[in-house]
Structures are given as structure tokens and as C-alpha cells.
Amino acid sequence: xxxxxxxxxxxxxxLLALFALVIFLEQVIKPTDTMAMLLTVTxxxxxxxxxxxxxxxxxxxxxxxxxxxxxxxxxxxxxxxxFTIESERRDSVYYYFDQVVNVSLPExxxxxxxxxxxxxxxxxxxxxxxxxxxxxxxxxxxxxxxxKSDYLAIATLGFAEIxxxxxxxxxxxxxxxxxxxLKSYVRLxxxxxxxxxxxxxxxxxxxxxxxxxxxxxxVMLINSSYGRAFKAIREDEVAAEAxxxxxxxxxxxxxxxxxxxxxxxxxxLAMFANTVQANNFKSNMTFEILLIVVLGxxxxxxxxxIAAVFFIFASEWWLRGLDSGRFLGxxxxxxxxxxxxxxxxSVGIMxxxxxxxxxxxxxxxxxxxxxxxxxxxxxQKPKAGEANG
Amino acid sequence: xxxxxxxxxxxGGIEAVKxxxxxxxxxxxxxxxxxxxxGKSTTLRAVAGLVRPAAGHIxxxxxxxxxxxxxxxxxxxxxxxxxxxxxxPDLTVLENLKMGAxxxxxxxxxxxxxxxxxxxxxxxxxWQLAGTLSxxxxxxxxxxxxxxxxxxxxxxxxxxxxxxxxxxxxxxEIIKEINRQGVTILLIEQNANIALHTADTAYVLETGRLxxxxxxxxxxxxxxxxxxxxx
Numbered sequence: 001x002x003x004x005x006x007x008x009x010x011x012x013x014x015l016l017a018l019f020a021l022v023i024f025l026e027q028v029i030k031p032t033d034t035m036a037m038l039l040t041v042t043x044x045x046x047x048x049x050x051x052x053x054x055x056x057x058x059x060x061x062x063x064x065x066x067x068x069x070x071x072x073x074x075x076x077x078x079x080x081x082x083f084t085i086e087s088e089r090r091d092s093v094y095y096y097f098d099q100v101v102n103v104s105l106p107e108x109x110x111x112x113x114x115x116x117x118x119x120x121x122x123x124x125x126x127x128x129x130x131x132x133x134x135x136x137x138x139x140x141x142x143x144x145x146x147x148k149s150d151y152l153a154i155a156t157l158g159f160a161e162i163x164x165x166x167x168x169x170x171x172x173x174x175x176x177x178x179x180x181x182l183k184s185y186v187r188l189x190x191x192x193x194x195x196x197x198x199x200x201x202x203x204x205x206x207x208x209x210x211x212x213x214x215x216x217x218x219v220m221l222i223n224s225s226y227g228r229a230f231k232a233i234r235e236d237e238v239a240a241e242a243x244x245x246x247x248x249x250x251x252x253x254x255x256x257x258x259x260x261x262x263x264x265x266x267x268x269l270a271m272f273a274n275t276v277q278a279n280n281f282k283s284n285m286t287f288e289i290l291l292i293v294v295l296g297x298x299x300x301x302x303x304x305x306i307a308a309v310f311f312i313f314a315s316e317w318w319l320r321g322l323d324s325g326r327f328l329g330x331x332x333x334x335x336x337x338x339x340x341x342x343x344x345x346s347v348g349i350m351x352x353x354x355x356x357x358x359x360x361x362x363x364x365x366x367x368x369x370x371x372x373x374x375x376x377x378x379x380q381k382p383k384a385g386e387a388n389g
Numbered sequence: 390x391x392x393x394x395x396x397x398x399x400x401g402g403i404e405a406v407k408x409x410x411x412x413x414x415x416x417x418x419x420x421x422x423x424x425x426x427x428g429k430s431t432t433l434r435a436v437a438g439l440v441r442p443a444a445g446h447i448x449x450x451x452x453x454x455x456x457x458x459x460x461x462x463x464x465x466x467x468x469x470x471x472x473x474x475x476x477x478p479d480l481t482v483l484e485n486l487k488m489g490a491x492x493x494x495x496x497x498x499x500x501x502x503x504x505x506x507x508x509x510x511x512x513x514x515x516w517q518l519a520g521t522l523s524x525x526x527x528x529x530x531x532x533x534x535x536x537x538x539x540x541x542x543x544x545x546x547x548x549x550x551x552x553x554x555x556x557x558x559x560x561x562e563i564i565k566e567i568n569r570q571g572v573t574i575l576l577i578e579q580n581a582n583i584a585l586h587t588a589d590t591a592y593v594l595e596t597g598r599l600x601x602x603x604x605x606x607x608x609x610x611x612x613x614x615x616x617x618x619x620x
Contacts, residue, residue, distance in 0.1 A: 225491065232477050232488050239475035242437060244463030244492040244538065363479065 007367055015212060022205050039204045041317045043188060046211035047268045049308035052292040053215050053301050054261035059290075060299035060363070061222055062254040063234030065153045067286050068140070069262050071160025074281035075136060076129035076263030077270035078167060081182040082175065083125040089184035096180065097173040106186055122186050126210070126267045133263025134256045136163070145251045157283055167278040181275035188271045210268060214261055219301055221257065230254050295352055297359030302366035307359070319345055390415040390573050391436070391467075391542055396445035398431050405431045407597035408445065413542065413575050413590075418568050420584040420605065421577040422618060423594035429577040430472055432594075433544050436575075437469045438462045449542070464492050466541035473550060474531040478520025482511055485519050485530055489537030497537070504533040507563055525556035532560070536567065543567070544575045549583065561587050581618035585609045593618075 022042065029035050051069060058064050083105045090099055105125045110118030144155040166172065168179045176182075188203040221227055229250050232240040241247055270276045288311070296307030319341035352360065361369070391413040398406040406428040413419045421429045434440045436447055438459035447455045454462055468489075477485050486504060490497050505512035508529040514522060519530055528548060535543055548564070549557040561583055568574050578584035585591055588605035593614060601614065608614050 225487070228480070228484060228488055229491060231480055231484075232491075235477040235479055236475050238439065239471055239477065240488075241439060241459050242463070242469045242471050242475075243488050243534070244460045245488075246458065246460045 010367075018212075019205060019209065022208050023202065026201050026204050037317050041313050042204050043207040043272050044316060045309045045312040046207040047265055047272055048289065048292060048312055049305040050211040050214050050268065051262055051265035051289050052296065052304040052308050053218055054258045054265060055289050056293050056296075056298065056301065056304045057218055057222065057230075057261075058254055058258040059293060060297075061227065061234060062230040062251065064145070064251060064254065065149055066156040066255070066258070067153045067283070067290065068137075068156035068160040068259070069289050070281045070283060070285040071156075071163040072133040072137060072259040072262035073266030073269060073285070074160075074164060074167060074278060075133045076126075076266030077276045077281070078176060078182065078266075078278075079129040079132045079263070080125045080267035081185040081270050081276045083128060084122065084185040085182065086184050093182060093184055094174070094177055097177060100174045125186075126264055129267035130260040130263040133266070134260035137256050137259030138252065141252045141255045145248060145255060157286070160281075160283060160286065164278050164281055176278070179278070181277040182270075183275045185276075186271065187274060207268060207272065210264075214264055215301065215305065218257075218261060222301070226250070226253065291349065293359075295349065295359055297356075297361035297363060299363030300359065300361040300365055303359055303361030306361070306366075314348065315345060390450060391575065392446075392448040393432070393436065394446045394448070396432065396435060396447065397443045398428070398435050398440055399443045400431070400440075404443075405597055406435070406442075409592075409594070409597070409599045411592055411599070413573060415573055416568070416571060417589040418564070418574045418576060418587055418605075419590045419592070420588035421575070421592050421594055422579070422581045422584055424579070424618075426596065427594040428597040429594055430546055433469060433546055433575070433577060436462075436544060437467065460492065463538060466539075468535040468538045468540035468543050470531045470535045470543065470545045470548065472546035474524075474527045476519040476522070476527050476530050476534070478518065480519055481516050482519055482522070482530055483515045485534050486511075486537050489534035490539075492538065500537055500539065504536055507536075507566065508533055525552055525560070528552060528556075528560055529563075532563065532567075536572070540572060542573045542575060544577075546577055547579060548576070549578060549580045557583060581614070582609075585614075 026039060029039060051073060055066075055069050058066050082101050083103060085093055085104060087102065087104050087107055090102065093099075104121075105128075106118045106121035109121035109124070113120070140156070140159050144152055144159065147155055167176045169176075170178050172178065173180075188207055189201075191203045191206045192199040192201050194200060222230070229240070229245050232243065232245060233247060233250060237247060266281075273280075292307045292311050293304055295311065296303030296305070322341045322344070323339070356362075391411075393409065393411040395408045395410055396406055397404065397408050405426075409428070409432065411419070411421070411432070421432065423429050431440065435442045436454075438454075438457055438461075442455060445455070446453060449462075449465060449467060452465075454465065454467075457465075477488060480488065483501070486501055487497065490500065505515075510526055511529055511533055514526065519527065522530060532543075532545070532548070535545075545564070548560050552560070557580065564574060564576070565587060576584060576588065585605045585608050591603060591605045591608050592599055593601035593608070601608065601611070603611070
């Protein structure tokens with residue numbers, strides 16, 4: 001009990017420190033600095049961490065190998081964008097179609113309640129995105145959750161592609177704008193306190209906060225009795241059933257919750273980018289997320305978060321420098337330019353998989369390793385004393 | 390307490406259980422013995438709702454439970470210790486026990502104590518992952534986990550499988566103890582000797598049919614049983 005309280009306290013302190021650091025950096029770094037990239041990749045990492053954890057809930061904790069993540073993100077992103085597009089700019093966004101949805105939640109609520117209403121409207125749109133994804137997951141769950149392992153993966157991958165095709169369908173243009181991008185909705189960069197030059201920018205903080213809250217909810221779920229049931233299903237379906245766990249119902253719950261947070265992640269990705277287009281949510285995106293989950297460790301939430309940060313930082317920032325001849329401030333010879341970063345990136349991933357068979361963290365969480373290192377240090381000390389004596 | 394009437398179960402065209410009728414009276418230990426493929430496990434699985442019977446009826450406390458899903462059967466007070474133990478290897482001993490009480494919403498403290506008193510070894514290993522336990526300890530955990538649902542009837546599928554003789558004897562002592570505390574037990578075993586010594590009533594199964602029924606200790610002296618199962 002005592003241990004648990006200390007652990008919770010440490011997590012809270014750690015998170016508060018993280019928030020403070022993010023807010024601080026956001027004020028110090030100017031958009032024109034080279035370090036501005038740090039904020040951009042932090043935002044994207046937050047999104048990917050959330051989506052990776054949501055995938056881990058399904059693949060790592062419930063043992064359902066699903067590859068539908070991109071499809072659910074797409075639904076979240078579209079729902080969010082459609083319900084937050086500025087009413088003035090709607091006509092220019094839906095240039096080829098007569099738009100059906102004419103509500104902008106932040107504007108409607110903002111008009112009545114001011115900036116708090118605006119914030120509530122944005123949150124509502126995000127949650128709506130998650131709910132749409134979860135609702136579709138519920139329907140897809142009827143046929144696909146009867147499948148096992150690889151077959152489930154193939155079926156969910158197929159459904160994700162079908163969803164993408166439907167969103168690009170011309171007949172749905174009045175709602176989804178068909179293959180044309182959605183834009184002029186509320187983005188992360190719209191989050192600031194005050195106006196003009198004196199405004200305090202909190203866009204990175206908002207992204208990190210949203211991700212932390214959602215991941216926190218998933219962690220609480222994993223530690224609840226539902227989470228234990230999910231793990232039991234992963235370990236042994238027959239034994240779980242003999243314990244009185246309704247297999248189908250619990251799989252459905254895990255699938256819907258995972259999709260809900262994938263949808264929220266999709267909405268956040270929309271907020272991060274300036275446009276939403278179905279074409280960006282290909283199965284490639286699912287594989288990137290799967291890669292993060294595997295690199296971090298299947299069944300480790302903190303592993304997924306750490307891997308997401310490394311993955312996005314490396315692919316979007318550190319290795320990008322190679323293209324222009326600079327790597328972490330060092331001059332890189334010409335041979336490393338123009339696409340060579342992909343080679344380095346792949347070699348890096350292979351090294352991780354070779355030396356960490358079960359991902360960086362295995363199925364353990366960060367506190368386990370903190371304790372492990374502490375134990376190592378305390379057992380080593382007496383030995384050093386002996387050598388001296 | 391449990392009545393199985395003319396139960397038939399098919400596995401893809403093959404009739405594994407060909408119409409058997411079994412009666413399990415309250416507070417007794419009843420055993421089903423028989424060779425591989427006699428249909429013992431299939432019978433248990435049918436009672437637990439893990440396979441659907443092709444025909445026949447199963448009554449528990451005078452209530453038909455034949456086509457119910459397994460979670461409602463567990464809720465009615467029937468629990469199963471599956472063959473080969475099947476503990477959850479990556480959960481701790483305590484978490485495994487809590488899983489056994491998944492359908493209960495009340496306080497588990499007393500029952501965890503009760504299980505730990507039955508199996509002091511489990512108390513020592515409370516925080517250990519179940520996969521790191523020895524075979525005998527895993528069997529204890531499987532039994533303890535089943536008890537956590539506060540069952541009226543506990544069904545055990547080959548509790549002696551793969552265990553050393555001395556450990557098997559220990560497990561059967563505890564089965565008797567659990568029975569003395571009021572839990573009815575339906576046991577299936579290949580180790581006919583120890584099963585017949587423990588049971589009040591025994592049924593002999595052969596290729597899906599009942600061939601004999603009797604008091605456990607009397608069957609021990611039956612010539613046919615001796616020849617076929619005791620060697």
C-alpha cells in the first residue's frame with residue numbers, strides 16, 4: 001500500500017514536471033529557431049504515443065492482433081474536422097459539394113459561453129470523433145471478433161481500407177468532401193491565451209495534456225478488474241471462459257475502447273496537421289504504430305510512449321538533418337544525403353529488435369526498471385566497500 | 390445436485406459421448422474414470438458450457454442449464470479446474486485467485502485467506518508470476534482459483550496429470566478436505582486407483598458409454614475394473 005502511494009506520487013510529480021517543461025519550452029523557443037522542430041515533433045509524438053497505447057491495449061493486453069488503427073484514426077479525424085470547420089470558410093472547403101453538416105461546435109458553444117464554450121466545443125468534437133470510431137468498431141466487431149490471430153489482423157486491415165475508400169467516395173462528398181482535403185478547422189496552433197504578440201502559446205501543452213489524460217484512462221482500465229480479464233483472455237481463452245468471463249463481450253469492450261482512443265488520436269492528428277485527407281490514413285500508418293508498439297514492448301504502456309517519442313524524433317527530426325548534410329549539428333558527408341536516413345533508420349530498428357527481443361521494455365513498466373537499477377546499485381555498494389577494506 | 394440425462398456430444402461428426410446419465414448427489418465426491426478418449430473431459434466441458442451437447446439434458450439444483458453460456462453456469466455455482474491446470478502464467482498468484490472470483494462483486498479477503506490456509510505454499514508465493522510455479526503449485530493455484538468463485542459444485546479434470554505421486558496424494562487430501570467443508574466434487578481421472586479411493590460414487594466410461602456404476606471402494610475390488618484400469 002505504502003509503496004503504491006509513493007509510486008503514484010512519483011508519477012504525479014513526474015507529469016507535473018513534464019507539463020511545466022513543455023510550457024516553459026514553448027515560451028522560450030521562437031517559431032523561427034532551429035529548435036522549433038522540437039515542439040513540432042513533441043506534438044506528433046504525443047499523438048503517436050496515444051495511438052500506440054490504444055493499439056497496445058488490444059494487441060498487448062487482450063491478445064487481439066488487430067490492424068485497423070488507421071481506419072479508426074481516420075474516422076476520428078474526419079468527425080473532428082467536420083464539426084469544427086469555421087462556418088465562414090465552409091463554402092470554400094466544400095468547393096465541389098453542398099455541405100450537409102453546418103454546425104461548428106466550438107463556434108456554437110463559444111457564442112453562448114465565450115472561450116470556455118469554445119474549449120468545450122473542441123473537446124466535444126474530439127470525443128465525438130472517438131465515439132464514431134468506437135461505434136463503427138462495435139459493428140465491425142460482430143463479424144471480425146469471431147476470428148483469431150492472423151485472420152483477425154487481415155480482416156481488420158481490410159476493414160480499415162474499406163473505411164478509407166468509403167470516406168473518399170464521391171456520393172459522400174457533401175459530408176466528407178470526398179477525396180478533397182478538409183481544412184480551416186480548429187488546429188493545435190489556435191490554442192493560445194490572449195491575443196496578438198503577447199499571446200501565450202499552449203498548443204504543445206494541449207497536445208501533451210490530451211495524450212496524458214487519455215493514456216491515464218487506459219492505464220486505469222488496465223489495472224481494473226476489466227484489465228485483469230483482458231490479460232486472462234490473452235493468456236488462455238479456455239481458462240478465462242471457465243472463470244466465467246464472457247469472451248465475446250470482453251473482446252468487444254476492448255475493441256471499442258481501443259478504437260475510441262484511436263479515434264481521439266486521429267482527431268489530435270487532425271489538430272496537429274493543417275488538413276485532413278483520407279489518403280494519408282493508409283495501412284502504412286497502422287504499420288508505423290505497430291512498429292512503435294513492438295519496439296516499445298508488447299504489453300508495456302510506458303514502452304509504447306518511449307518508443308513513440310524515439311520513433312517520431314528520429315524519423316521526423318534527427319535523421320532529417322542528413323538530407324541537408326547536417327546530423328545533430330555535425331557535418332555529414334555527401335554520401336549520407338538524399339534518402340540515406342531511411343537506411344540508418346531501418347538499421348536502427350533492426351538493432352533494437354536484435355538486442356531487445358521483446359522490445360525495449362518487454363512487458364514491464366518504467367517503475368520496474370527504476371527499481372531494478374536501484375536494486376543493482378544497492379547490492380553493488382557493499383562489494384566496493386569490501387574491495388577498499 | 391447435478392443430473393446429467395442421456396447426454397450426447399458430437400465433435401465434427403464423431404460422437405464422443407453417446408448418451409450417458411450421471412447423478413451427483415450433494416456433498417459427495419463423484420468420479421468418472423476411463424481410458425483416453427472415453428469422453429470424460431467432453432462430459433465435463435458440456436456441463437461447463439464450453440461445448441454444446443447434441444442431445445440430452447443437464448440439471449443443476451433442479452434447474453436446466455443445458456444450453457446456457459459458460460459465464461451464467463459459473464454464476465450458478467459450478468466451477469471447473471481445467472485439464473493441464475491452465476493458470477494465467479503472466480499474472481501473479483494473487484491476480485490468478487482474483488480472476489477466479491471475477492463474477493463476484495463482494496469482498497474477497499476472507500476467501501483469499503481461506504485458499505491460503507488450504508494451500509500455505511500459495512501465500513508464500515503470492516506475488517510470484519504463476520508461470521514460474523512448479524507443476525504441483527500450479528495445480529494448487531488452479532484449485533484455489535476455482536474455489537474463489539465460492540462454488541457449490543467443483544469439477545476437476547485430471548488433477549493428477551503430470552505430477553509426482555507424492556504431490557498427487559497431497560492434492561487428493563486437499564480435495565477431500567474441500568469436500569468436508571461442503572463443496573460437492575465431480576472428478577475425472579485416469580489414475581483410477583487414487584480416484585476410487587477418494588470417491589463416494591464412481592462411474593466407468595468406455596468409448597462414450599457408461600459401463601459400470603458403484604461405490605468407489607467396491608469398484609476397487611471389481612475384477613473387470615482391476616483388469617482394465619488398475620493393472
